[in-house]
Amino acid sequence: MVALPPDFDVNETLLSRIRIVMVHTTHPGNIGSAARAMKTMGLSRLYLVRPEHFPHADATALASGAADLLDKAVVVDSLDEALQGVGWVVGTSARLRHIPWPRLDARQAALQVVTECAGHHLDVAILFGREDRGLTNEELQRCHVHLEIPTNPDYSVLNVAAAMQVVCYEIRMAWLAANTRPDGDAVQMLLPRVEWDEPLVSQDLMQQFYQHMEQVFRAVGFLDVEHPGPMLVRMQRLFQRTRLDRLEYNLFRGFFKDVLKMTNRNAPHQSSQQRNPR
Amino acid sequence: MVALPPDFDVNETLLSRIRIVMVHTTHPGNIGSAARAMKTMGLSRLYLVRPEHFPHADATALASGAADLLDKAVVVDSLDEALQGVGWVVGTSARLRHIPWPRLDARQAALQVVTECAGHHLDVAILFGREDRGLTNEELQRCHVHLEIPTNPDYSVLNVAAAMQVVCYEIRMAWLAANTRPDGDAVQMLLPRVEWDEPLVSQDLMQQFYQHMEQVFRAVGFLDVEHPGPMLVRMQRLFQRTRLDRLEYNLFRGFFKDVLKMTNRNAPHQSSQQRNPR
Numbered sequence: 001m002v003a004l005p006p007d008f009d010v011n012e013t014l015l016s017r018i019r020i021v022m023v024h025t026t027h028p029g030n031i032g033s034a035a036r037a038m039k040t041m042g043l044s045r046l047y048l049v050r051p052e053h054f055p056h057a058d059a060t061a062l063a064s065g066a067a068d069l070l071d072k073a074v075v076v077d078s079l080d081e082a083l084q085g086v087g088w089v090v091g092t093s094a095r096l097r098h099i100p101w102p103r104l105d106a107r108q109a110a111l112q113v114v115t116e117c118a119g120h121h122l123d124v125a126i127l128f129g130r131e132d133r134g135l136t137n138e139e140l141q142r143c144h145v146h147l148e149i150p151t152n153p154d155y156s157v158l159n160v161a162a163a164m165q166v167v168c169y170e171i172r173m174a175w176l177a178a179n180t181r182p183d184g185d186a187v188q189m190l191l192p193r194v195e196w197d198e199p200l201v202s203q204d205l206m207q208q209f210y211q212h213m214e215q216v217f218r219a220v221g222f223l224d225v226e227h228p229g230p231m232l233v234r235m236q237r238l239f240q241r242t243r244l245d246r247l248e249y250n251l252f253r254g255f256f257k258d259v260l261k262m263t264n265r266n267a268p269h270q271s272s273q274q275r276n277p278r
Numbered sequence: 279m280v281a282l283p284p285d286f287d288v289n290e291t292l293l294s295r296i297r298i299v300m301v302h303t304t305h306p307g308n309i310g311s312a313a314r315a316m317k318t319m320g321l322s323r324l325y326l327v328r329p330e331h332f333p334h335a336d337a338t339a340l341a342s343g344a345a346d347l348l349d350k351a352v353v354v355d356s357l358d359e360a361l362q363g364v365g366w367v368v369g370t371s372a373r374l375r376h377i378p379w380p381r382l383d384a385r386q387a388a389l390q391v392v393t394e395c396a397g398h399h400l401d402v403a404i405l406f407g408r409e410d411r412g413l414t415n416e417e418l419q420r421c422h423v424h425l426e427i428p429t430n431p432d433y434s435v436l437n438v439a440a441a442m443q444v445v446c447y448e449i450r451m452a453w454l455a456a457n458t459r460p461d462g463d464a465v466q467m468l469l470p471r472v473e474w475d476e477p478l479v480s481q482d483l484m485q486q487f488y489q490h491m492e493q494v495f496r497a498v499g500f501l502d503v504e505h506p507g508p509m510l511v512r513m514q515r516l517f518q519r520t521r522l523d524r525l526e527y528n529l530f531r532g533f534f535k536d537v538l539k540m541t542n543r544n545a546p547h548q549s550s551q552q553r554n555p556r
């Protein structure tokens with residue numbers, strides 16, 4: 001059971017805090033099917049990161065009675081823009097990447113989505129990738145968890161509209177459980193109640209954090225300039241699963257500044273001098 | 279939890295006892311999408327009662343890698359024929375009929391389907407009706423229960439392929455629960471599955487980690503020497519909830535050493551010189 005504040009109007013608010021983000025979708029028909037899948041389950045906020053063709057007659061045709069979601073869809077140039085103001089990011093992925101990331105099945109992820117929306121003031125985003133190859137490693141690394149729909153190992157290729165339908169359905173099921181059983185049952189014990197003293201920071205701030213951290217790593221000569229990627233990805237995974245609150249974030253940023261001040265005073269690494277924390 | 283007979287080979291038998299029956303389907307593309315939805319979830323037995331057009335290129339195209347289900351599909355002239363040898367019948371229906379019938383949501387129905395297959399030797403059939411008006415009253419009256427997918431009351435029109443995907447998905451989820459956790463409970467299923475590539479570090483190593491971190495904070499002048507406590511506690515809370523793996527731990531320790539090397543070279547804080555990382 002999701003613990004909701006007593007004055008929380010779950011009907012009005014919760015589902016509208018969920019963004020469905022389609023990244024580089026090729027076929028406009030899939031955007032239309034996605035809108036229909038969303039609306040049948042009560043979701044309404046569609047973000048499109050550089051869709052190949054949009055608006056498009058195929059999208060409108062397949063949206064059927066959900067064409068209003070297409071009219072309201074937010075079209076952006078980058079994932080960064082789609083994640084402005086978002087606190088928790090779920091990436092849909094059928095594939096295991098070489099660095100394991102926290103994974104949930106669709107049901108677990110949907111429960112967590114509803115919990116996040118109930119417990120924090122920030123939006124939640126669920127990312128759906130390209131038809132042919134899904135989300136890139138970089139995009140998956142922006143996520144807190146990866147969502148996997150259990151499928152037949154001999155034939156696991158759900159298309160994006162089918163995956164969208166399952167995920168939106170599970171969100172509705174989780175929301176109905178939170179909504180219709182306010183006094184709770186066994187589910188209540190399974191969802192951690194979030195009682196924190198500081199608000200969590202949004203993902204756009206975390207991007208600044210990662211840049212600052214990389215700068216510090218370079219300045220002290222810690223980063224392997226030949227192979228910076230794996231180590232930075234490891235650090236990103238660590239902080240994504242941790243989720244910094246505002247005070248922790250400010251502490252780290254202050255620490256990074258102090259290290260850079262120190263290295264600039266000393267400056268054995270010329271390259272690091274060129275860069276400024278902000 | 280579904281109770282299975284001890285000698286029941288759930289892998290081989292159960293899903294193959296489930297028939298998906300499409301009644302008077304108009305658009306062959308929907309038959310193809312249905313085959314794909316079925317196969318992604320491990321179902322294989324498709325029955326078609328007087329389809330408008332079948333076989334058809336649209337069906338094959340939308341089936342994608344599930345075209346083998348179309349080849350094996352059983353095309354019959356009447357619902358009676360499709361239900362030969364069937365012990366339990368589920369009718370999908372978005373509409374309430376004037377005579378109330380036992381109704382289950384998709385999740386409850388899927389659990390019941392798996393239970394029926396496990397407990398009896400007869401097949402189970404799930405009926406999907408016409409695109410425009412679903413199943414007739416006569417067809418619905420052939421069913422033991424009616425299955426309803428919870429939808430947004432303002433827009434409840436799932437198309438047949440989307441409904442098929444949700445129902446097949448729920449059957450797979452129920453089957454997985456029966457299959458993989460015969461002794462299991464709900465709690466286990468809701469815990470995120472973490473398959474990690476590195477072992478977590480022990481708490482005694484973490485104590486060394488915190489000492490090292492404090493030393494670094496002092497060395498760069500970050501720590502408030504008047505009130506060091508709260509900040510260190512915050513950092514400790516952060517890393518305790520994160521639980522570092524060995525690689526992450528080693529990365530941080532390496533970073534701390536590099537910072538200390540740098541500050542020792544520069545050494546504006548005399549006090550920090552006295553201390554050594556280990």
